[in-house]
Amino acid sequence: MVSFLKDNATKRPWFLALVLTIIGVSLLVMGAILIGGGGTWYYGIAGLTLFVIAVFVFNNDGRGALIYGAFLAVTYVWALYEVGPDAWALMPRVAMFSVLGLWFLLPATRRKLGSSMQPLLSLPSTKIVGFAALALVAALFWASVPESAKLPSAAGTGTAPQNTDWAAYGATRDGTRYSPHAAIDRDNVAGLERAWVARTGVPGTFKGTPLQVADRLYLCSGQNVVLALDPDTGVELWRHDPEINTPKFGFWDTCRGVTYYASRSVPERDANSETALCSERIFTATTDARLIALDAATGARCPDFGQVGEISLLPGMGEVKPGFYYVTSPPTIASGAVVFGGWVVDNQEVEEPSGVVRGFDPLSGELLWAWDMGRDDTGLPPEGESYTRGTPNVWSLTSADDELGLVYVPTGNATPDYFGGHRSDAMEKYASSVVAIDATTGKARWHFQTTHHDIWDYDVPSQPTLVDVPVDGVVRKALIQATKRAEIFLLDRETGEPLASVEERTVPQTTAPQEWTSPTQPFSTGMPSFAHPRLTGADMWGLTPLDQLVCRIKFARLDYDGPLTPPSIRGALYYPGIAGGQNWGSVAVDVVNQLMVVNTLHMPFEVRLIPRDEADQMEQRQLGLGGQQAGTPYAVYSMPFLSPLFAPCLRPPYGEMAVVDLASREVLWRRPLGTARQQGPLGIPSGLPLPMGMFYSAGSIVTAGGLIFIGGVMDSTMRAIDLYTGEELWQDRLPTSAQATPMSYVSPATGAQYVLVTVPGGSRGPLQRETTELQEVAAADTAEAGGYVIAYRLADHRLAGDRLAD
Numbered sequence: 001m002v003s004f005l006k007d008n009a010t011k012r013p014w015f016l017a018l019v020l021t022i023i024g025v026s027l028l029v030m031g032a033i034l035i036g037g038g039g040t041w042y043y044g045i046a047g048l049t050l051f052v053i054a055v056f057v058f059n060n061d062g063r064g065a066l067i068y069g070a071f072l073a074v075t076y077v078w079a080l081y082e083v084g085p086d087a088w089a090l091m092p093r094v095a096m097f098s099v100l101g102l103w104f105l106l107p108a109t110r111r112k113l114g115s116s117m118q119p120l121l122s123l124p125s126t127k128i129v130g131f132a133a134l135a136l137v138a139a140l141f142w143a144s145v146p147e148s149a150k151l152p153s154a155a156g157t158g159t160a161p162q163n164t165d166w167a168a169y170g171a172t173r174d175g176t177r178y179s180p181h182a183a184i185d186r187d188n189v190a191g192l193e194r195a196w197v198a199r200t201g202v203p204g205t206f207k208g209t210p211l212q213v214a215d216r217l218y219l220c221s222g223q224n225v226v227l228a229l230d231p232d233t234g235v236e237l238w239r240h241d242p243e244i245n246t247p248k249f250g251f252w253d254t255c256r257g258v259t260y261y262a263s264r265s266v267p268e269r270d271a272n273s274e275t276a277l278c279s280e281r282i283f284t285a286t287t288d289a290r291l292i293a294l295d296a297a298t299g300a301r302c303p304d305f306g307q308v309g310e311i312s313l314l315p316g317m318g319e320v321k322p323g324f325y326y327v328t329s330p331p332t333i334a335s336g337a338v339v340f341g342g343w344v345v346d347n348q349e350v351e352e353p354s355g356v357v358r359g360f361d362p363l364s365g366e367l368l369w370a371w372d373m374g375r376d377d378t379g380l381p382p383e384g385e386s387y388t389r390g391t392p393n394v395w396s397l398t399s400a401d402d403e404l405g406l407v408y409v410p411t412g413n414a415t416p417d418y419f420g421g422h423r424s425d426a427m428e429k430y431a432s433s434v435v436a437i438d439a440t441t442g443k444a445r446w447h448f449q450t451t452h453h454d455i456w457d458y459d460v461p462s463q464p465t466l467v468d469v470p471v472d473g474v475v476r477k478a479l480i481q482a483t484k485r486a487e488i489f490l491l492d493r494e495t496g497e498p499l500a501s502v503e504e505r506t507v508p509q510t511t512a513p514q515e516w517t518s519p520t521q522p523f524s525t526g527m528p529s530f531a532h533p534r535l536t537g538a539d540m541w542g543l544t545p546l547d548q549l550v551c552r553i554k555f556a557r558l559d560y561d562g563p564l565t566p567p568s569i570r571g572a573l574y575y576p577g578i579a580g581g582q583n584w585g586s587v588a589v590d591v592v593n594q595l596m597v598v599n600t601l602h603m604p605f606e607v608r609l610i611p612r613d614e615a616d617q618m619e620q621r622q623l624g625l626g627g628q629q630a631g632t633p634y635a636v637y638s639m640p641f642l643s644p645l646f647a648p649c650l651r652p653p654y655g656e657m658a659v660v661d662l663a664s665r666e667v668l669w670r671r672p673l674g675t676a677r678q679q680g681p682l683g684i685p686s687g688l689p690l691p692m693g694m695f696y697s698a699g700s701i702v703t704a705g706g707l708i709f710i711g712g713v714m715d716s717t718m719r720a721i722d723l724y725t726g727e728e729l730w731q732d733r734l735p736t737s738a739q740a741t742p743m744s745y746v747s748p749a750t751g752a753q754y755v756l757v758t759v760p761g762g763s764r765g766p767l768q769r770e771t772t773e774l775q776e777v778a779a780a781d782t783a784e785a786g787g788y789v790i791a792y793r794l795a796d797h798r799l800a801g802d803r804l805a806d
Contacts, residue, residue: 013112016103017058023100023546024050030549037556039537042078043549046071062113065104072101082538088652088692092541092548151724154470154594154663160704161591166212166743169257169330170586174466175399177588177701179744183753184794185705189720189730191795195754198234198789199761200227204253205739206760206787207698212745213260213280216296219758220255221787224286228299231747231754234789238299242310246287247323250345256397256584256740257330259283259338260296261362278302281362285327285340289313289320291360306365313342316370317353318386325353329584334400334407335439337369338362341394344415346457347627347636350422352415354386355393359407359442369442371409371435374426378442390415390423392431396584397463400439401477404494407439408466408479412459413451416629418567418607418636420455421514428453434464434481434489436496446496450483452518455510455566456607457578457638458484462586464493469594469662471499480589482582485563486531486600487524490665500526500665508561510568512609514633517566528660528667530582530600532650534562535575541651542643551649554641558606567607569634573641575650577605578625585699585712585741594662595723597702599673599710601695602654604641609634653693655713657700659723669726674713678737699741703755711738711757718742718757718790734759735788752793759788 027047035044049071056064075097083089103109160180161172170177184192200206200221210219210229216237217229224244228237246252261281280296290312293305301309313327314320324345331340337359344352357371369378374388381387392411399408411434414420414427423431432454435447451458462482469478469490479493490500504520523529532539540555542548559565560573567574580601588597607626610618615628615635624639641649648654653672661668672693678685679694700710702723711718716737720730734757742757 011112012060013057013109016109017054019100020050020054020057024048024052024054026546027549030546030553034537034549034553034556037553039552039556040082043545043552046075046545057113060112065113068101068104072097083651086651089538089541092543092545096544152593152595152661152663152668154661156592157470157663158468158590158592158594164746165214166210166745167260168211168332169209169259169397170399170463170465171701171743173332173334173400173402174591175397175463175586176465176467176591177586177699177741178591179701179703180592181744181746181753182704182706183746184703184707184744184755186707186722186729188794189705189707192720192730192732192755192792193795194732195232195752195791195793196234197791198229198236200225200786200789202786203761205251205255206758207254207256207739208758209257209698209740209743210756210758210789211258211260212743213296215748217745217756217789218258218260218282218296219789220258220284221758222253222255222760224253224255224284226258226282226284226294226299228282228296229789231745231791232750232752234791240284240292240294240299240301242284242286242290242292244286244288246326249323251326251328251343252287252323254287254328255284256328259330259333261333261338263363278304281305283331283338283362285313285329285331287326287328289317289326289342291327291331291338291340291365293362293365304363311360311365313358316356316380316387318389320353324348328395329397332398332400332407333362334359334398335402335405336362337407337439339398339400339407339409339437339439341398341409343395344393344412347416347418347629347638349629350415350631351389354388355391355412355414356387357394357409357437357442359439369440371437371442371444373430374424388426391427392433392459395459396461397586399464399466399479401466401493402439404477405439406436406445406493408464408493409435409437410460410462410464410481411435413454413457416627416632416636417457417459418455418609418626418638419512419515419629419632419634420453421516422632423453432458432460434460434479434491434496436493448481448489448491448496448498450481450487450489450522451485451564452521453516455515455517456564456574460484461580461584462582463584465587465589465596466493467589467591467594467662469499480587480596482587482598484576484578484581484583486576486581487522487529488527488582488587488598489522489524490527490662498524498526500524502526507564508566510566511559512566512568512634515566521564527665528658530598530656530658531563531576532602535560535573535604535650539651540649541647542649543645543647547643547645547647551641551643554606554649567609567636569609569611571606571608571637573604574607574638575604576601577603577640578638579603579695583697585697588700588702588708589662590702590704590723592704595668595702596660596662597700597708597723598658598660599696599700600656600658602650602656602693603648603695604650606637606639606641608637610637655694655696657708657710657721657726659708659726668724671726673710673719674715674717677715679714697737697739701742701744703744709742709744709755709757711742711759712740713737718792720755732792734790736760754791754793756789756791759790761785761787 031044204222674694
């Protein structure tokens with residue numbers, strides 16, 4: 001008997017038959033479930049076909065190979081019909097079956113399938129077919145390389161900023177992220193090299209974008225450590241460690257930047273003059289709720305500011321549980337006030353700390369005003385009271401127009417995020433909006449709401465961008481507000497009225513008891529939308545037909561009726577997800593040529609409301625990125641929409657870049673950004689530099705040289721991209737992906753233009769440099785060495801005596 005089995009095992013392609021059986025039965029069973037949910041019949045039919053083929057193969061019947069060839073041909077036709085010539089969308093539909101088809105061409109398989117199949121299966125043309133298939137796949141993957149786009153319709157009509165320092169987080173308080181320097185341009189950017197690399201010595205998060213003012217760079221690393229560096233060498237000039245005391249969860253060590261302020265009431269900087277101390281100040285707001293003023297020349301605390309150079313941000317806040325309130329974004333100087341909001345922990349409970357926005361005197365630290373959505377008074381609350389609790393917060397970056405006397409703040413939604421049945425009028429009015437506040441009185445002048453009764457966590461994270469744009473032949477003071485919904489609103493920044501049409505459209509309504517939804521929501525129809533078209537089962541993805549099929553079943557089972565489908569007890573598909581659309585990286589604008597650079601994320605989430613009696617039995621970790629939402633009828637489960645192999649269930653791209661002509665409001669070009677090099681099944685990097693369109697963090701900048709720079713795409717690469725065509729002109733591998741927006745400046749000492757990016761440490765990623773010093777840095781890369789500050793300049797601007805600052 002044993003001999004009989006061994007003989008048959010050697011004569012039959014039993015392992016191929018077994019694989020076909022497993023795949024076939026799996027597809028048949030799950031395909032039947034999908035059919036029951038109203039999905040495509042393909043997978044059920046494919047599973048039955050593969051099972052039949054497995055029977056033929058096990059019986060050494062060559063007809064199994066013929067049927068498989070026909071099955072593969074039909075699969076290609078069906079796949080092209082469903083998704084078109086999109087290589088990434090085709091991959092889970094045809095790649096595994098194509099590889100399985102090669103098994104039939106192996107000599108051992110051909111021998112076992114019978115002599116009748118030998119002539120067909122041994123034709124030399126099979127090699128030609130294989131090479132042709134590889135060529136087709138390569139052509140499809142690189143088909144997205146952009147062609148030349150249309151020229152901007154208002155080229156050269158705008159005005160460049162007069163101040164050429166990068167003196168605010170977004171270059172200026174307008175938040176344009178535009179550098180007026182053109183020494184590095186499209187023709188010479190290929191010669192860009194690393195000029196110096198500095199290390200912060202601070203482990204953990206590094207999201208800080210530096211400032212450049214005269215002969216200094218100012219930045220904050222993780223844990224709110226503030227540094228000043230020499231712009232030509234990266235040598236550290238001073239540092240200040242505020243020694244934060246913050247519970248280590250959430251964004252506890254996040255610092256996105258610092259703020260520069262020059263006083264008009266004291267003499268200019270003079271190192272030998274005591275009266276000049278703190279005539280120029282660096283402000284940092286900390287994650288343990290303090291505002292600290294430092295002398296820009298020395299890093300010493302400013303003794304006339306608050307108590308020993310700092311003030312507490314807790315007065316008037318009432319009870320603040322550890323880690324429930326802090327500041328992660330740099331303040332804005334608006335009409336002589338230091339203005340900022342604060343970050344309030346997500347999804348934990350009702351009545352969390354207030355989302356109040358405050359303005360302080362930059363010299364004394366005295367409170368000038370407070371904008372509290374629930375109170376008309378702009379001072380401190382009376383003794384025993386607090387600013388209105390649970391109101392939407394302003395955690396992101398703000399902008400200012402001193403001519404109009406306004407500071408523009410993007411707001412979140414009231415706490416918690418995914419239920420709003422308890423919210424008051426004060427919580428509703430200004431939620432998920434951009435609000436113009438009088439910078440001298442703290443009174444709201446106008447507001448524009450981007451999402452009504454927001455129960456999707458669609459807080460407005462992007463810094464408002466202030467530009468002057470032509471509208472119907474007249475140049476208007478405009479405000480661009482990008483949103484997580486991937487809707488971009490163009491508003492008059494003096495009045496808040498839309499400058500591009502906005503429509504209220506009917507949206508899906510909630511089925512959750514004790515909740516309500518707005519019957520309509522605003523859509524920016526006068527500006528390009530960067531949201532994915534309404535999702536269908538054909539948009540589902542995976543690495544194989546099997547996990548793609550699981551995604552299709554999950555999609556069929558979730559509530560989804562297009563944009564703004566509300567959270568539900570059954571579970572809803574939520575797209576765009578909590579990261580956007582657009583996030584805190586905002587947009588960048590070439591103010592001279594009226595061109596807007598837009599980065600967009602595509603990553604759906606699953607959101608499920610969990611009734612309170614069930615939620616009380618669950619731990620926080622079981623809720624994913626959701627929360628307990630204490631004080632409401634529901635906790636919430638919220639997680640990215642992923643396949644069993646941890647691949648996104650939505651087909652690529654996941655990250656895109658586009659350029660919009662603000663004069664015509666047309667998209668000049670739009671393309672995926674980033675490769676699959678650091679992505680793969682089960683989180684294992686593939687190492688393949690295939691253009692895919694990857695997730696990103698932070699944002700991009702644009703320069704007068706016609707270039708876009710970005711380092712935050714999740715493939716650890718710093719890029720220079722042609723503003724007019726989208727072509728990638730230069731790249732440099734980073735130790736890891738940047739979490740901060742780059743910046744650019746010209747050194748006052750050398751006249752060289754630099755492009756600079758900060759990168760978290762603790763990685764052994766490639767530096768790809770030839771110098772011994774940088775190889776030593778890579779080899780010694782530890783968490784203790786902290787984050788990287790990497791500065792680039794053209795090779796012909798290299799200075800004698802350049803060295804690494806370590």
